[in-house]
Amino acid sequence: EAGVAQSPRYKIIEKRQSVAFWCNPISGHATLYWYQQILGQGPKLLIQFQNNGVVDDSQLPKDRFSAERLKGVDSTLKIQPAKLEDSAVYLCASSLAGPPGGLFFGEGSRLTVL
Amino acid sequence: GDSVTQMEGPVTLSEEAFLTINCTYTATGYPSLFWYVQYPGEGLQLLLKATKADDKGSNKGFEATYRKETTSFHLEKGSVQVSDSAVYFCALSLTSYDKVIFGPGTSLSVIP
Numbered sequence: 001e002a003g004v005a006q007s008p009r010y011k012i013i014e015k016r017q018s019v020a021f022w023c024n025p026i027s028g029h030a031t032l033y034w035y036q037q038i039l040g041q042g043p044k045l046l047i048q049f050q051n052n053g054v055v056d057d058s059q060l061p062k063d064r065f066s067a068e069r070l071k072g073v074d075s076t077l078k079i080q081p082a083k084l085e086d087s088a089v090y091l092c093a094s095s096l097a098g099p100p101g102g103l104f105f106g107e108g109s110r111l112t113v114l
Numbered sequence: 115g116d117s118v119t120q121m122e123g124p125v126t127l128s129e130e131a132f133l134t135i136n137c138t139y140t141a142t143g144y145p146s147l148f149w150y151v152q153y154p155g156e157g158l159q160l161l162l163k164a165t166k167a168d169d170k171g172s173n174k175g176f177e178a179t180y181r182k183e184t185t186s187f188h189l190e191k192g193s194v195q196v197s198d199s200a201v202y203f204c205a206l207s208l209t210s211y212d213k214v215i216f217g218p219g220t221s222l223s224v225i226p
Contacts, residue, residue, distance in 0.1 A: 033214070035216075041219070042118075042203055042205075042217050042218045042219050043203070043216045045213065045215070048213060091158065102160035103150075103158075105157040105159070108157055
């Protein structure tokens with residue numbers, strides 16, 4: 001079974017530029033998450049999708065971050081314009097809907113903002 | 115709000131030593147509890163889980179027991195190996211919609 005796929009693995013941009021990250025979850029997983037992991041900290045949930053709908057985006061900085069999940073499968077997370085403090089690893093995870101069986105994570109996309 | 119607290123690292127142990135990483139939580143209701151592990155250069159992986167009080171999760175020689183009375187889920191292993199060197203995250207899931215909240219992580223280094 002293929003795991004959660006993310007791209008790009010690494011991205012370096014200047015502040016005020018834009019960047020987009022892509023995620024393809026495990027086939028059949030209805031729930032998709034984007035987490036931000038700053039060095040030395042635990043992952044922080046940015047947004048959670050259930051199929052096409054947003055379940056929780058309370059910690060998403062909506063003035064600069066946006067995310068979509070078209071057709072309930074792939075998802076894209078965009079940052080525009082980027083700030084220095086956005087330097088982090090952006091983790092995508094997926095899970096089956098229903099009782100919590102744990103999340104399956106991709107390898108992450110490491111963003112460096114200069 | 116709901117949160118997870120872990121013992122601060124880094125933790126350095128000799129091979130074959132006993133490991134305990136403390137984890138306590140604050141949550142409304144009765145969450146499911148997890149330990150995730152992040153090996154160097156890799157993504158997070160689920161290590162073990164427990165979904166109700168007194169459940170014991172176990173995997174790869176690691177164990178953790180869901181203690182509702184002390185709101186704890188401490189991770190233990192009887193004899194650590196160099197290959198156990200990683201960052202360990204305690205997490206909880208609010209069963210109503212699977213939101214997962216992570217602790218700050220505890221870095222473990224095992225030396226030969």
